[in-house]
Amino acid sequence: MTVRNLDILFKPRSVAVIGASRRAQSVGATVLHNVLHGGYTGMVYPVNPKYDRLAEQKNYRSVAALPEAPDLAVICTPPATIPGLIAELGRRGTRSAVVLTTGLARNKDGPERELQTAMLAAAKPHLLRILGPNSVGMLVPGIGLNASFAHTNALPGKLAFLSQSGALTTAMLDWARTKGIGFSHFVSLGDLADIDFGDMLDYLANDAGTSAILLYIESIRDARKFMSAARAASRNKPVVVVKSGRGPEAAHAVASHTGALTASDDVYDAAFRRAGMLRANTLEELFSAAEMLARLKPLAGEGLGIMANGGGPGVLATDALVLGGGKLAAFDASTLARIDALLPRSLARANPIDMGGDASVARFSGVLEALSQDPNTGAVLLIHAPSALLDSDALAQSLAPIIRNARRNIFTNWLGGEAAETARRISRDAGALTFDTPERAVQAFQAAVDYRRNQQMLMEVPPSVAQSFVPDTETVRKLVGQALADGREALGEPEAMAVLAAYDIPVVEARVARTPEQVAELAQMIGFPVAVKLISPDLAHKSDVGGVVLDIRSPAQASMAARQIAERVHLHRPGARLAGFSVQRMAGSESGVELILGMATDPVFGPVILFGQGGVAVEAIGDRAIGLPPLNLPLARELVSRARISKLLAGYRHWPAADHEAIYLTLVKLSQLVCDVPEIVELDINPLRADAHGVLALDARIVVREAPAPAQARLAIRPYPKQLESRLESNGQTIVFRPIRPEDTQAYNDLFSSMTAEDVHFRYFGLIRSLSRSQLARTTQIDYDRAMSFVAMTPGDTPGTEERMLGIAQAIVDPDNFCAEYAITVRSDLQGKGLGRILTTKMIDYCRQRGTAEMVVYILSDNRRMLTLARHLGFGEAESEGDGVLRLTLRLQH
Structure with missing residues (x-):
């Protein structure tokens, strides 16, 4: 990761266009035109072996003929020429290049050597930085530099936009210009051969001319580099990202439920959240979110206070808030007393506040002041519907001082068309976040809440070694080592449970029997009721072949269950090995909730941790939340809160609340196991029974492989050492x-x-x-x-x-x-x-x-x-x- 010579790339004193052309609509002609007519004041050198002059400029027939080493070279020549040109430019002293040429990774320079690899090798001795290849180019409006073949210029501004898609780059440039959106940098990264998202985030994080960074991402290659740079940048300024491909992108191994449940987009979402970034779903949301975050004050809480001069708009906003996972503010008693003195008796004092169609300036002002000072309100949404009784412009003018001095964020929605434009402008100038509809205002508030949570997660730095428990890592290493020595990828259930016990995760009492007769004996020793489970290295999920029998209450039932399990295995999976039976004491709690805790290995971000509702139908239910290790208790708490099952854990009717701290601590222990033992590539604890007395692992499965890297090297986020x-x-x-x-x-x-x-x-x-x-x-x-x-x-x-x-x-x-x-x-x-x-x-x-x-x-x-x-x-x-x-x-x- 480096920002070396990026300052030269984005602030060049001279630019050479190599492959400049006079052929109409060619890349070389377009780039030369853009560099010459974008307002750039540095020296421009066209380079083409065919001409003496181009675009009324002196043309140079080769790099060697240039009067000086250009700070920046923009190259649009055939793929085979690129490595040689880079080497020649590097020897002359050029330290940055934009390679617009496509096809380098597909063409070979010698046996099995990619031209892209040759290009990078040529650049390395000179520390010459390369943007691209397959890039549309870049624009730095502040210095008038348009080193691209885009069809238009960018307006100057304080947003930086980075895109992995060339086609999207030009489309967004056109769209932003029509909206009057300006940029400090507008960059097409292309194939990311050298300069990638990590390098750009590092550079822009410390650029005084950039207030927010916007990303369009298709994929990430180096997860730790990206996460490192993203976390550093997010601490300095807002970073908003759109990631394409929200559906599953890669087939995961299904040796575990977690592997089947973990979709690639879930992992990207978890990574963006942990990096303190805000994810937008569309490109329009991307720019709206950036504008909102640039104007946002720190949120005082996550509850929204809503006030409107009519019941309908307030209800619409409330529906959007609740259905979107948000919550209404619970007003303090003193706030309710202030509001009570302002509203007619016929109107309810509840949130959302209906101020009536006849609401006056005084009523609006008094309620807005009360809500903006309420200790339980994170932000206020003010909605005004057009009324013949109250001019919206005059109301906005009266509310402007309150908005300006409010310690809370004020979101406003002035309903209507052109008649409301002036009121919107007055509110915006006073510091309000103004939107056309109640739903968009609520969506913006929820984005602010998400951003606040992500920023809080960004501050969490879990330790590299356990603090609240003492794991027996050596026992785990021996169990894993023995399995690998035996040529097995899956640990047997008893081995998996022993791994959990070594990390102080409570497990159900269980013993291993080889024969149905031994099953009956062990069941008698353990005490009824018991469960009998199949042990087979060839079957990932025991329930698929009826390999689990519960609530057995006699020795005869126990031995019969074992025989029936063996018969079902021979019938449905005749090639599967039957290694024995696990005899377990039945967990007694009827009020417990079945959870799944798991770990899988993502091809990009490495180990990821899953939490959700467990049981046999876990894939069908699909209730899951994904996080990146390492975890500490606050991060574990946040992970649990994102799963739907968390609502049941709070207790309902006659069921008491589960022991939340035990669940959080179990996630932390699982995270520690993942950090310590790199050979573990997939893991399920399913189900983990959680009740008021704690947690108990009833079943577990672990998949192991030889570790390709040291334990913590595979983590996308390095823990606190x-x-x-x-x-x-x-x-x-x-x-x-x-x-x-x-x-x-x-x-x-x-x-x-x-x-x-x-x-x-x-x-x-x-x-x-x-x-x-x-x-x-x-x-x-x-x-x-x-x-x-x-x-x-x-x-x-x-x-x-x-x-x-x-x-x-x-x-x-x-x-x-x-x-x-x-x-x-x-x-x-x-x-x-x-x-x-x-x-x-x-x-x-x-x-x-x-x-x-x-x-x-x-x-x-x-x-x-x-x-x-x-x-x-x-x-x-x-x-x-x-x-x-x-x-x-x-x-x-x-």
């Missing part, structure tokens, strides 16, 4: 050294506030008074794959106060794991006491262990203390970078 934590006792004080976490934001801000002006100057190479929100986010909310920050923390000054940050050491590693850029901050009153040495040594050891080749630190020449520390720790001689900045390098590998 808890194993890197350490403690030091110093002068009676405990100092905890650990990786930074998102909740350290305030502590880091306090550390900055404690620094002297001189220390701020030394650390940030200038005087800054405060850290911006994006600076705080970039420092505290890191991806542990590409960055590491160790903090030194002590308890707060008084009991019950939060930890205090004493210092922080930061290292950002380049995508090739060659160089780590290092920086350190220590409280001004603690400098010179050895803390900086400890933090730096810890970072050096960490980078050395991960195989990083070297570490560099940039120091101002008058920062004597830091220069002394660096030299004592082995950094080499300082090299001048200009402006009083020195660069020191430490070789980590020999």
Whole structure:
């Protein structure tokens, strides 16, 4: 993952159009015209071996003939020419190219070598970045650059749009222009050979001219790279995505229920949610959502207060809200009292509030003020239907100050056509989110709620090792290893249950019998009633052949059940092996709910976790929610809330509520198992019985294969590396050294506030008074794959106060794991006491262990203390970078 040379790509001082042409309607002619007539003020060099002049410009017959190395080359020549051109441009000093040519991945350059691979190999020695191939090109309206063969220009604005589809790129460009929507960047990514969504998200996240990032995605190749960049970008600005192909995209193995239930789109949805992004269903929703999020204040809650001058519109909005999974606000008693004083006695005081067709400006104003101050209301929807008794423009003008000063988001719907346009404009200018219909206003509010939840999930960083239980990982490794040594992919049910028990998941008492006679003996020992289940390595689902018999109440019934199971197997699956029978105590709770907890391996995002309603008909019911590991308790709680079965878990009629915490903890334990044992590729706990007393796994199935990668390398999201934590006792004080976490934001801000002006100057190479929100986010909310920050923390000054940050050491590693850029901050009153040495040594050891080749630190020449520390720790001689900045390098590998 890298943004190297992307600044040159999007801010070039000169552009060469290679393959420029005078043939009408050709790509070369269109690109040259667009570059010359889009408002770009840099140098433009047409390149074509046939001409002396093109489009009234001097033409150059080759790259070698160019007067300088262009910053950007736009290439539209045949596929076979591309690798050679890239190599020649790289040697000359060009560092970015847009390859419009199609067909590179299908044509070969030598035996079995793709031209695309040859192109990338030619670019690599020069760090030349490539957009495409098979790209329509890119537009950067802020500098007038249209390096594309699109049929029109883009308007300037603050939205960045990235598309994987070329045809969609041009269609959206045309649609956005008619709507007056402007862009900071409009980019067709093409085949993503080099620059992909991850690179672009990293670049745009820190682009001051971009307020929101919009994505059209067809597929993702590198899940961890994408998730890392998406999570980082979403912490800085809204990211909204449309993903095509909402139906199932790939056939999953059906060795487990989870494998059958997990559709590709479900996994993408879970990934977008976990990355803090907002998913839109249509391209029109994409732009509406971006505009809404740009204007949105933080939601105060998830309940919506609705007020309208008529019952019908309020009911329509309520229907849209409830059917869409939202909820009405439950107004506080003080709010109801205020409303009561404003409404006639004939009108109900319930949400939605019908203010009557004769509602006055005073009534509207009073109710809006009351709802906008209600502690239980997350946002307010104001609906106004045209009335001869009240001019909508005058009402909007009167409500504008209330909207402007409201601490809640105000959504408005001015019903009507042209007569309502002025009222809409007045409300919008005052800060309201304004929509044409009640349903669209409610849809926008629900999108805001989803975005709020996704942003909360983004802040969760589950640990890499268990905290609330002690798993017996070694036992699991032995069971899995034995199965693989035997050539088996499926663990037997007793083995699967033993795996769950090793991770402290409660399992039903069970024993294994080889014969019907042994079944009767074990049933007598366990105590009736019991269940008898088939054990066969060849049958994925026992119930398919009648391999489960429940509620057995005598030894004779037990042995008869075993014989009948064996007969059914021989009849329906004569080739299947019968390895024995599992005899289990029957779970006694009649009020329990049957759940399914599972894990499957997605071809893109790796392990995914499933939760839903369990039982034999689990595929037919289709009640499921998907999440990405690792999970902690808050993430597990959110996962459960998305399944329909969660409503039953709350209890109803005479059935008590299930033990929710036990369910959440079981999901966390399952997540930990997935993180620890990479050989597990599919897993079902079905059913997991949940009741008021806890949970109990009644059946389980696990599929294993040789692990292609280390345990955590296959996860799309790397967990918080808890194993890197350490403690030091110093002068009676405990100092905890650990990786930074998102909740350290305030502590880091306090550390900055404690620094002297001189220390701020030394650390940030200038005087800054405060850290911006994006600076705080970039420092505290890191991806542990590409960055590491160790903090030194002590308890707060008084009991019950939060930890205090004493210092922080930061290292950002380049995508090739060659160089780590290092920086350190220590409280001004603690400098010179050895803390900086400890933090730096810890970072050096960490980078050395991960195989990083070297570490560099940039120091101002008058920062004597830091220069002394660096030299004592082995950094080499300082090299001048200009402006009083020195660069020191430490070789980590020999």
